[in-house]
Amino acid sequence: MLNLLAAAAFFIAIHLFVSGTRLRDGIIARIGQGPYTGLFVLASFAGLGWLGYGFAQARTESWNAVYWTVGDASRQVQLVLQLVAMLLIVPGLATRNPTSVRQESVLERPDAIQGMLRITRHPFLWGVAIWAFGHLVVNGERASLVLFGSLLLLALFGTASIDAKRKRALGATWDAFAAQTSNIPFAAILAGRQKLSLGEIGWWRILLGVVAWAALAWGHPYMFGVAALP
Template identity: 60%
Template structure:
């Protein structure tokens, strides 16, 4: 359990105190954008791997107390949340987005706000948030709280951090895009600043999301050690 706590703490520190802060700006000036991104990605992957192995070991720890169990309603809610999460992740990763790395030039396009970005400017991170929240619903033990809880906090904090970084770096170029979109899903649409146009998303991305969801259900026992459907 100590190893999982240390891994989760290190992952949080790396992302909240380095990425998206003035510390990152200083490191980029010293190292360059490319080397910094390479080192940051390597460190993130290493910490995620550490968290994964530590989580597997911590689940059998006697200190891994369970605060809630799995209910039929919670399991069904989890299935729905995971589908929505996968949709947000897949469509988010395949949609040009100025909040993504090396895509700031998209702000210069007249159709910068399009498709999924009308719903939220951070679809990938909201997908991760839903994924983590769903897993917490059906995993009420300390180890799961450390793993999925830390990822949930980081994903939500990441949306705010990226906005702050883009505002700081891009200045006036960021303001129109931010005014036309929202961090919170559907907030811009509900406030009248945007219209929901699902046709801009197309059919391929949602179909790919459903396929990915099905693959995750099938592969879950091999990847996580427990069946997703039970």
């Protein structure tokens, strides 16, 4: 348990209390953007590996009590949530986005806001949040609460952290972009500041998201030892 908790604390800390704060700015001022990015990527992968190891270890420990079990209906809900998550994650990763690492120059383009950015300026993180929440629906043991709960909180708070970081760095340019988009999915569209355009997203991106969802659902027992399909 302690190993998993420590891994979760480390992973959250490097993202919310280093990457999203003025501490990051100070480190970059000392060592430069390139070395900082390299070190942060290494720390992130190390943190993910630690989380995976800690989770696998914790699931076999006696403290890992089960708070709830699920039936077929919950698994169906989980499948739908995972599809929504992949339709945010995959097209989000394949779209130019000034909230992504070293893509701030996108704001210089006249067509900076299009496709997924009309829905949310943080498609990847909202996809991760939905992915984590879906796993909490069907995994009621303590180890899953720590793993998926920490990733859910990190994804949600990470959107605000990135917004604050970009505002510090880009000032009025960021303010103009943020005023035309929304953090919460579809909020800008519902408010009339944007319109949904599936064609701008790109059908190939949408198809790739569906393929990723189907592959993960089918391959889940082979990759993780647990069936995802009811």
